[in-house]
Amino acid sequence: MTDKQPWQWPESEWRAKVEKIRAGRPLLHPDVPRRWNDGDKAAVLLSFDADHESGALRDGQTSPGLMAQGEFGTRVGVPRILEVLKRYEVHASFYIPAVCALLRPHEVPAYVESGHEVALHGWIHERNTLLTFDQELDLLGRAADVLQEQSGRRPTGIRTPSWDFSDSTLEVIRELGLLYDSSLMADDAPYELLADGNPTGVVEIPVEWIRDDAAYLEMDRYSGLRPYLSPRQLLQIWKDEFDAAYSANSVFDLTLHPHIIGHRSRLVILEELIDYMRSHAGVWFATHEELALHIAPQLTAGQDFKTS
Amino acid sequence: MTDKQPWQWPESEWRAKVEKIRAGRPLLHPDVPRRWNDGDKAAVLLSFDADHESGALRDGQTSPGLMAQGEFGTRVGVPRILEVLKRYEVHASFYIPAVCALLRPHEVPAYVESGHEVALHGWIHERNTLLTFDQELDLLGRAADVLQEQSGRRPTGIRTPSWDFSDSTLEVIRELGLLYDSSLMADDAPYELLADGNPTGVVEIPVEWIRDDAAYLEMDRYSGLRPYLSPRQLLQIWKDEFDAAYSANSVFDLTLHPHIIGHRSRLVILEELIDYMRSHAGVWFATHEELALHIAPQLTAGQDFKTS
């Protein structure tokens, strides 16, 4: 680290920063049409970050008003989402901060009972880039213990809170022996993570703000964040994302939040989107873990993945 | 209270903060179709926060330019809204800061004469989370006196300014013996408020930024807030909210502001929305107080509600 301005950095410095964590081998070869399971053409990964009150808690903002805005997620959003997923017979991945799991000990079991994946989303939706390696590892290790205790098996994947993947995160992931991460954005399709140029045996299932309800719909009275697009506009964007993924025999993943998408005027677009995607032949609705296991054989590096 | 970062808080701390004020018993049982009054299928609660100049006053911003922007609400918005409500023969709830009521002593009586509810909205649109309990109680107590004096009866409900429900608000509500609050967001349908897990006998009629004109249309030259969606987009969102509420035999409530919705290109969507909702069979247009009284018998705890 130097005191220089970025435009004064020597090549060694900017190169090291850029190349620290990079995208490696594509785990779905981009040029070759492929089959998923039994002839499926494309994969759809629905995921829900069950943040509820934790985004406000993480900032130390704990007024009853803000707590209630998050409570909507667990009280109303989650049951509605579970009903929709059941009706359409699709499985999804739920990423939940440990604090939220502890606050309502029935929530994680309900996900598991319905056949959904439960995976890591930090301790209290902490911002990793503000923590040391030890702090990040401690919080995530304890979170894994909580989810294992409540779900009956150890989580195999992580989505970092706010997708705030720090300089320590990959090392923490390897220390915990996780199969996959789903926080980075270097591709639309999964790839193997590289550390300083070397394959790591960790699957990355990339995300994008484009396919995230919070980027468009989050409302924060005092920071000035507002809903900038209407749900109907999001539906069009997500259909366009799916259409191109489907044509490319690739992956379409979506990140949603129970306290955001769970409202009536928004759930209607989720239903319409699932309906639209299901009307296409050969779409595999998979959990992130199912996809990661499916493509893991293509990894270059030996995995440290610890099965529970 | 500790000096620790939120991610260092012990469980006792984050649990206490989250569980301080929570949603309790649903006052409309979510699984059972219900009847409102004489066979009505769903309830629509229209409300208007008559803030006028008080949002700017509260921040100490008193230039004639800003004062005029608020004045539009009382001079133009209110008469137009009263005309629309009369034409469609529906009643609504008006929440007005005491300062606004005192500035134009004819305004509250005009609401009452037209059959609308008048209820609490703070003294000067103060931000409760910046006040002590004593300050909050003092301001709200004096506000209740003003509204009682002008309307002929004591208000039975409150909507906190900016829905900024503080750690003191519930205690203030109970001290004042109010029937209901309409500031929290833990559900779409009414529920009983819990304090530290115990039923309070206070009805919560929840709100949402999704169903609030200010979240989308507020304009503040220097803070950077702008109209982000067009009125026609809001109409679609609110129709979607109503449709789902109607299908669920539930409640649709809307929060509007005379100085925002009262403009010509916006009033047109309010008229179209009311027209649309009235075209459905069995819609009960109620005030918040009417709904609260209707469901109060389902409350668990004894009420301190003081009738005037």
Next chain:
Amino acid sequence: MTDKQPWQWPESEWRAKVEKIRAGRPLLHPDVPRRWNDGDKAAVLLSFDADHESGALRDGQTSPGLMAQGEFGTRVGVPRILEVLKRYEVHASFYIPAVCALLRPHEVPAYVESGHEVALHGWIHERNTLLTFDQELDLLGRAADVLQEQSGRRPTGIRTPSWDFSDSTLEVIRELGLLYDSSLMADDAPYELLADGNPTGVVEIPVEWIRDDAAYLEMDRYSGLRPYLSPRQLLQIWKDEFDAAYSANSVFDLTLHPHIIGHRSRLVILEELIDYMRSHAGVWFATHEELALHIAPQLTAGQDFKTS
């Protein structure tokens, strides 16, 4: 002035601030259909704030990049706008800061030659609420001299820059003997200004951010302002504003900026809007001065208006 928080202010303080400058007598009686000129049904007031580089200059931001963004207004926007107005045979009002007039001495004469009104818009688009009375009067007095020199007659009206009407502005207006102001927002239709409750003989032709291109389309790289709505959405909003004004036999006024509306994808909606409004019978396209003179006889107070 006290050191108290606004919620601690005595009634005398908040009342004085609110009542300092208020809307008085409506100069178009709202309940009675009226005729404008020779049977016209409604009035349309188009106006252009020729700010060009002055918004950036006013903030001391003078990089060539920002200067060029403003230069577009005078080099490209103004000629296109003049061509459109000529083609549709309508007159408009141009508000121009004196610095802009001095930078291109041919601009004001071109407005006058085409039959348009030229009126005050500050010296350098200054923020009045940051100035003393003496400073505001000095700058505006010198601006009036510049416009008189270039246009051949003394301006009779003012639009304060950014509609930032200060505690001094009305007194400055009276000192300069202006006929009208067009900066406040207490109504859709013109009214007489009151000072501390007393009629002033000054006509207010109100404006609104809803009918201002900058509120929706301004782009500022570093402050985060962006175009939030598409021009097609604005067209719908402005048509809705016009429709209701037309139905009410009232006034529709629009505030545009050559460096904003003058771009190709935006000018197209201005043309479509004018076309739409002209297709209605009995629409009087007037300058602000023409309207002010038309309604001035209804003023309560004697006017200090000085004709040039």
Next chain:
Amino acid sequence: MTDKQPWQWPESEWRAKVEKIRAGRPLLHPDVPRRWNDGDKAAVLLSFDADHESGALRDGQTSPGLMAQGEFGTRVGVPRILEVLKRYEVHASFYIPAVCALLRPHEVPAYVESGHEVALHGWIHERNTLLTFDQELDLLGRAADVLQEQSGRRPTGIRTPSWDFSDSTLEVIRELGLLYDSSLMADDAPYELLADGNPTGVVEIPVEWIRDDAAYLEMDRYSGLRPYLSPRQLLQIWKDEFDAAYSANSVFDLTLHPHIIGHRSRLVILEELIDYMRSHAGVWFATHEELALHIAPQLTAGQDFKTS
């Protein structure tokens, strides 16, 4: 430079600042229909700023999360864009910071091989207005060396990063002997740059935020920038821009970014736009350099342009 507030500046000061760099002779005479090459009616200039990670690097923000968001541009966006351009048989201009070129030495050669222009976009996407003349010259000189080394010829044009054209930029451009700049906004059509009123022999091919994907779609978690319009809305805006440019026998230029437009739901509008423009007779898809060379004979001043 004085310590005075802008509204206190003497005329000499504001005049000098405004007139330092201005638009001179239009290089496409605006009143006369013209022919481009062999009867073409209008010119379309597609350009891509290959910023990738450099926007975040420039701010010293180097978390793996942000680095991956930029990596998408080079890993996924660029190949997709090259495929689209090849399929539609059109050439474009690629502006790339030297640091990005050095990070992936295959990228610039791939542009050149496909027949596209490669030109300057700073060293590390630095903000020129924060630099001295010497710093700006040094960084840009070294960037020119890198691009010459990788592309086989010296770049002839520049687009300043973030279009942040400083007080030094024009002198730097002349020192480096560049043919054209593409960073300013004083017109829709190309013009000759003036320095203190004197022709410079430098071609300006102007840009606009209206025709820039980043202005509408950039997403920055913590600064609050969000996608404010949907891609479908941008398509309409850009069609409107093209239509008017086509009618005027003029130029339509578009600035895109691989890490923004390269996503699936966005690339679809680029394809539809190119398709739409190609369906018009006589459209010349040119690089910026081709256009600059085509119109350079109309320059007033002798050029210092150094051919490589």
